[in-house]
Amino acid sequence: xxxxxxxxxxxxxxxxxxxxxxxxxxxxxxxxxxxxxxxxxxxxxxxxxxxxxxxxxxxxxxxxxxxxxxxxxxxxxxxxxxxxxxxxxxxxxxxxxxxxxxxxxxx
Amino acid sequence: xxxxxxxxxxxxxxxxxxxxxxxxxxxxxxxxxxxxxxxxxxxxxxxxxxxxxxxxxxxxxxxxxxxxxxxxxxxxxxxxxxxxxxxxxxxxxxxxxxxxxxxxxxxxxxxxxxxxxxxxxxxxxxxxxxxxxxxxxxxxxxxxxxxxxxxxxxxxxxxxxxxxxxxxxxxxxxxxxxxxxxxxxxxxxxxxxxxxxxxxxxxxxxxxxxxxxxxxxxxxxxxxxxxxxxxxxxxxxx
Numbered sequence: 001x002x003x004x005x006x007x008x009x010x011x012x013x014x015x016x017x018x019x020x021x022x023x024x025x026x027x028x029x030x031x032x033x034x035x036x037x038x039x040x041x042x043x044x045x046x047x048x049x050x051x052x053x054x055x056x057x058x059x060x061x062x063x064x065x066x067x068x069x070x071x072x073x074x075x076x077x078x079x080x081x082x083x084x085x086x087x088x089x090x091x092x093x094x095x096x097x098x099x100x101x102x103x104x105x106x107x
Numbered sequence: 108x109x110x111x112x113x114x115x116x117x118x119x120x121x122x123x124x125x126x127x128x129x130x131x132x133x134x135x136x137x138x139x140x141x142x143x144x145x146x147x148x149x150x151x152x153x154x155x156x157x158x159x160x161x162x163x164x165x166x167x168x169x170x171x172x173x174x175x176x177x178x179x180x181x182x183x184x185x186x187x188x189x190x191x192x193x194x195x196x197x198x199x200x201x202x203x204x205x206x207x208x209x210x211x212x213x214x215x216x217x218x219x220x221x222x223x224x225x226x227x228x229x230x231x232x233x234x235x236x237x238x239x240x241x242x243x244x245x246x247x248x249x250x251x252x253x254x255x256x257x258x259x260x261x262x263x264x265x266x267x268x269x270x271x272x273x274x275x276x277x278x279x280x281x282x283x284x285x286x287x288x289x290x291x292x293x294x295x296x297x298x299x300x301x302x303x304x305x306x307x308x309x310x311x312x313x314x315x316x317x318x319x320x321x322x323x324x325x326x327x328x329x330x331x332x333x334x335x336x337x338x339x340x341x342x343x344x345x
Binding site: 001003005006007008009010011013014016017018020021022023024025026027028029030033036038039040041042043044045046047048049050051052053054055056057058059064072075076077079080083084087088090091092093095096097098099100101102104107 | 116119120122123126127142148151152154155156157160165169175179180182183186187188190191192193194195196197198200201202203205207208211212213215221222224225228229253266267269270271272274275276277278279280281282283284285286290291293294295296297298299300301302305306307309313314317320321322323325326331
């Protein structure tokens with residue numbers, strides 16, 4: 001890919017990434033949002049986080065095979081328990097990393 | 108201007124994101140270098156696009172000789188999920204000037220969204236603190252991808268469990284976002300749907316479809332069984 005084409009490519013990528021990030025915020029923050037949509041939206045944060053993280057701990061990145069024996073999943077259980085107990089984001093990140101590096105050594 | 112207190116709060120909220128971005132930005136920079144991109148080109152992509160998974164995909168497509176149109180179209184679909192995040196953030200950014208909103212929206216990623224939204228829901232958060240999270244996370248992303256391109260694997264792969272930083276962060280935010288048993292239950296549904304949809308329809312549609320189906324299901328079931336579900340949602344404040 002020539003440097004000119006590459007520049008065009010990332011500008012295009014930037015544009016199509018920016019527009020879906022921008023439009024809802026511009027449209028919705030200035031007006032009354034319908035109560036039904038607000039009710040709908042309150043399910044979104046936890047749902048999208050779960051939709052992002054669950055496949056990443058259950059599915060093998062290469063083949064997409066589902067496995068409960070992956071260290072990513074086994075470490076997730078005590079990490080979740082710690083998150084629940086501590087309510088601490090930073091603490092959970094440290095505990096998760098620690099458990100994962102231990103898992104890499106022993107599993 | 109931003110006060111010292113707000114700045115410090117923003118920085119401490121962003122810290123886990125920096126760790127996570129170091130973990131994926133470095134290998135991204137390495138991959139980009141191996142594909143033949145210069146450090147400047149890599150930096151420019153991280154500055155302009157700022158969306159991790161789509162950048163990995165773009166670089167591997169460039170490596171396999173794809174044209175720019177397929178790359179741009181793929182990027183659009185991979186990053187379309189930000190539409191949902193932007194909509195949710197809008198609830199907390201009423202009355203913020205349009206210029207500031209535009210600046211803010213350019214840096215909505217899975218990670219900045221999740222951290223800022225959790226803080227907004229907890230209270231005592233505003234657009235200035237949120238911008239500190241966004242800007243410094245963006246900087247961490249650019250710096251780590253440049254470092255990967257220049258130095259290779261600075262941190263040995265797998266060291267300190269750093270590869271798990273973002274996963275642990277998402278797990279923690281998932282717990283914090285599950286403000287009631289009801290929301291938590293539907294989050295589980297969404298996670299399961301996401302896996303099933305991915306198996307049926309490989310790609311990145313699973314994120315958006317699982318979320319849209321789950322949120323719709325949530326509202327429909329609430330209307331259908333109002334009394335049953337009402338008792339299961341206490342203390343929600345969004």
